[in-house]
Amino acid sequence: MIKKTYFLSIVTLLLFAGIIGCSKSDYGTNSYTNSNMGTPATNEVLIQNISFSPQSITVSAGTTIKWTNKDNVAHTVTSGTPGSPNGIFESGNLGNGATFSFIFNTKGTFPYYCKLHQDTMTGTVIVQ
Numbered sequence: 397m398i399k400k401t402y403f404l405s406i407v408t409l410l411l412f413a414g415i416i417g418c419s420k421s422d423y424g425t426n427s428y429t430n431s432n433m434g435t436p437a438t439n440e441v442l443i444q445n446i447s448f449s450p451q452s453i454t455v456s457a458g459t460t461i462k463w464t465n466k467d468n469v470a471h472t473v474t475s476g477t478p479g480s481p482n483g484i485f486e487s488g489n490l491g492n493g494a495t496f497s498f499i500f501n502t503k504g505t506f507p508y509y510c511k512l513h514q515d516t517m518t519g520t521v522i523v524q
Contacts, residue, residue, distance in 0.1 A: 440464060441519065443471050443490070443510075448519035455500060457523050462497045465490040471510045471517065473498075478514035 436442045439459055442449045444466040453461065463473045470489040473496050476482035484506065487496035500506065500523045510517035 434466070436464075442466050443473075443517075446513055447517060448508075448510075451518070452520040452522065454522040454524060457503050458499070458501055459523070460497050460499045461521055462495055463487065463490070464495045465492055468492050469512075471512060473508055474511050475506060475508050477507050478509045478518065481511075 434442065436449060439453075439455060439461055441453060441461060441463045443463055446467065446469075448463075455461065465471050470491050472489060473485065473487040474481050475484035475486065485498045485508070489512070490496055500521060503523050506521040506523065508519050508521065
């Protein structure tokens, strides 16, 4: 009888420790993102967490900017402002891992947005 009680006590303790040891973050990541998150390289904008990172980037004329989609949902990189694309550049739909590049040869400020998430996803390229 003591062995059975001892065994049940050990099992109960292990189960309790397993439950206490779990936290919400142990169950996975946000469904919009994947685990391949990171910091953008020079002249790169990452699309992650339903945003552009960095939101604003300043470069010299002649620089190529590369956008990389790290989210598990499609996005676009569309020049202009939400509802008013200006036709300078358009990536089309970018799935997870897809990239889009554009060479900025002209000085100026170039706003852009995601057509699919235009209420929350905007960015700016400033060319000096």
